[in-house]
Amino acid sequence: MIRVALLVARKDLRIEGRSRVLLWQVVPFGAMALLLAGLALGPTQAGHSSAAPGLFYLVMLFVTLLMVARSRAIESRPGTRASIDTLGLDPASIFLGKALALAVELWVTGALLLAGTVVVLHTSLHGTLVGAPNVVVTLAALAAAGVLHGALSGSSEGAATLLPMLSLPAFSPLLIAGERAYSAALHGGALWEWWTISLVALAAYLGLGVLLYGVLEES
Template sequence: MIRTALLVAGKDLRIERRSRVLLWQVVPFGVIALVLCGLALGPVGVSRATAGPGLFYLVTLLVTLLMITRSHAIERTAGTRSSVATLGLDPAGVFLGKALALAIELWITGLVLLAGSVLLLHTSLHGTVKALPSIIVTLGALAAVGTIYGALTAGDSGAGTLLPVLALPAFAPLLIAGERSFRAALNGGGVWEWWLIVTVALVAYLSAGILLYGVLEES
């Protein structure tokens, strides 16, 4: 399972490195969305700093939706699915691999968005560094959820519009826990309570994905 996961993650990341969709499309979209959030809040710096954690996660959710669509579009190219089926790869390994690749992409994008949040929204750098462990776990959980929901809608008519309807309600608890944890780190409060909730969510969604991904990929 682990070997398959590493194989699939490596394949997805190699495709991403060659196509540079993340670099030229997804990251710029995230930065533009963050700038627009700053503009929407108006010129008062304090409100931007207060809203920083929420806006960071909101933009991250939008970016995640783009990445999920992209991640499953790779599998839809001619012959890919039949090749994967012929190879007899463990579906749990395929799920873990796709989730890992998505998580790595999200961590990279997240770093850029955090830098943008510090520079544009004046979020405290010290608090942001303190919030990093919880952000890493939250983005990992988003990748796990996203991979399941991406497989649910892959190839459907109107998958692009259906994915947000299905995935955003599932993202909501992660958004709340991630935002509270980030805010607690900025205000000098305890972050571990929320960090624990996100970790439990990560484990739950990874387990669900390992159990159910095979059913979704059955032909």
């Protein structure tokens, strides 16, 4: 299972690296969204830092939706889909591979945007570094939930609008827990209870994906 998962993850990352959509489209989009949010908050720096965690995860939500759609598009062409299906790969491995690739893409984007929050929204570097491990776990959980909901929304023409509608209720607890943990890292407060939610969500979505991904893809 791990061998195939790594094979799928490497393939997805290689394709993403070659298309450069993440580098030239998604990251600039995220940076622009953060910059505009900073401008909208006004010239004083007082409110920027407290709003930073919420803005960061709002932007990461948009990024996740974009990247899930990209991940689905890799195999959307009928001939490619049939060809991959006839490889008879274990669906659980495909899920883990795609979730890993998406997590790596979100980690890269998240790292750049966290740096952006320090510069644009004036968050403390120390607090950001303290909160970073939780961001890693939360983004991994978002990736697993995203791949699962991508399969749930299918490959139909309506998938682009169905995906946000289906995934937002699932993403919300993750985003709230991530935002609270990041805030606690920046401004003080209980961090571990939010950590627990992120870790439980990650384990739950990985388990659900391993169990359900094949069924959803078949249906």
